Amino acid sequence: MSDYVIISDSTCDLPQEFVDKEGVQIQPMTYRIQGKEFKNYLDGREQSPKEFYDLMRQGEVATTAQLNIVDIENFWKPFLEAGHDLLILGFSSGLSGSYNAMRMAKEELSEEYPERTILLIDTLCASSGEGLMVYYATEYRKKGLSLEENYQELLKLRPHIITWFTVDDIDTLVRGGRLSGGAATMAKMLRIKPVLKVDEEGHLQAIYKKIGRKQAMKQLVDSTMKVFDRSYHQLIMVGHADAKDEAIELSNMIQKEAAKQQVSLEVMLTDIGPVIGAHAGPGTLLITSVGSNR
Numbered sequence: 001m002s003d004y005v006i007i008s009d010s011t012c013d014l015p016q017e018f019v020d021k022e023g024v025q026i027q028p029m030t031y032r033i034q035g036k037e038f039k040n041y042l043d044g045r046e047q048s049p050k051e052f053y054d055l056m057r058q059g060e061v062a063t064t065a066q067l068n069i070v071d072i073e074n075f076w077k078p079f080l081e082a083g084h085d086l087l088i089l090g091f092s093s094g095l096s097g098s099y100n101a102m103r104m105a106k107e108e109l110s111e112e113y114p115e116r117t118i119l120l121i122d123t124l125c126a127s128s129g130e131g132l133m134v135y136y137a138t139e140y141r142k143k144g145l146s147l148e149e150n151y152q153e154l155l156k157l158r159p160h161i162i163t164w165f166t167v168d169d170i171d172t173l174v175r176g177g178r179l180s181g182g183a184a185t186m187a188k189m190l191r192i193k194p195v196l197k198v199d200e201e202g203h204l205q206a207i208y209k210k211i212g213r214k215q216a217m218k219q220l221v222d223s224t225m226k227v228f229d230r231s232y233h234q235l236i237m238v239g240h241a242d243a244k245d246e247a248i249e250l251s252n253m254i255q256k257e258a259a260k261q262q263v264s265l266e267v268m269l270t271d272i273g274p275v276i277g278a279h280a281g282p283g284t285l286l287i288t289s290v291g292s293n294r
Helices: 016-022 049-057 069-081 098-112 128-142 147-160 170-175 181-189 213-226 244-260 274-280
Strands: 004-009 025-027 029-033 036-040 063-065 085-090 118-122 161-166 192-198 204-211 235-240 266-271 285-290
Touching: 004 069, 004 128, 016 128, 025 069, 029 049, 029 274, 036 274, 049 274, 063 274, 069 085, 069 098, 085 098, 085 128, 085 147, 098 118, 118 147, 128 147, 128 161, 128 235, 128 266, 128 285, 147 161, 161 213, 192 213, 204 213, 213 244, 213 285, 235 244, 244 266, 244 285
Parallel strands: 004 025, 004 085, 085 118, 235 266
Antiparallel strands: 029 036, 029 063, 161 192, 161 285, 192 204, 235 285
16 A cells, blocks of 8 residues: 555645644645735745735735646646655635635546545635644544545544634625625624634634624634534644734633633644635634534
């Protein structure tokens, strides 16, 4: 049995140090801001998250592009030609057409390389949700699971990946068509901070409306701990869009609540990259964990 390579895209928002250590291959996605195109590398080599979010705060609008089949095939082929099988975890089909392009690339390359196995998973997640699935893929591989066994475990895990998040910039939701202008005006007047989750089909769903940032952060913690699954070795991911101090505060809140419930967990802080940030806006905070259900 050949060894296999784990591949994802840069919307997984994992730290570069982690993917380097675990040997995960990350395909960068692209975005545009100020009329320039950038690749969203995890290490921010073309543009750092801070530079990106500072531009958004100045009123610049960012746009994103899905992956195309040619770029996907060009990224995957070297690993196939080197004799590796592939386990690929893609950005939610509920949020982007990139997964469909991955699916078509898989069909074409499976015919071109019939001796290789390519297994593709629609994570139905974004940002740290996708990243947490990549994390577990690396854990399963370290435990010696085969490509097929890893794939099957990830499919079982997928419905239990739970992401809650809150945005700070209501106008970003308006530009993305997720909130009307009238509702945004009322929300800003009342200091309402929406709390959203990623649902079973990988779409975004607004659940709560909280007065003020602190209450929104408390709701993230409460919602996470309510369905926390103790049967997993829990790594919780706290993501932020250039809001590191608040992310640290959120991490402390989670650990304090976990201690009350006598739950052992680790927290990984992650940067929400420009591709996700273009739609969520600066100041976004999120928590991703494994829970009883979405």
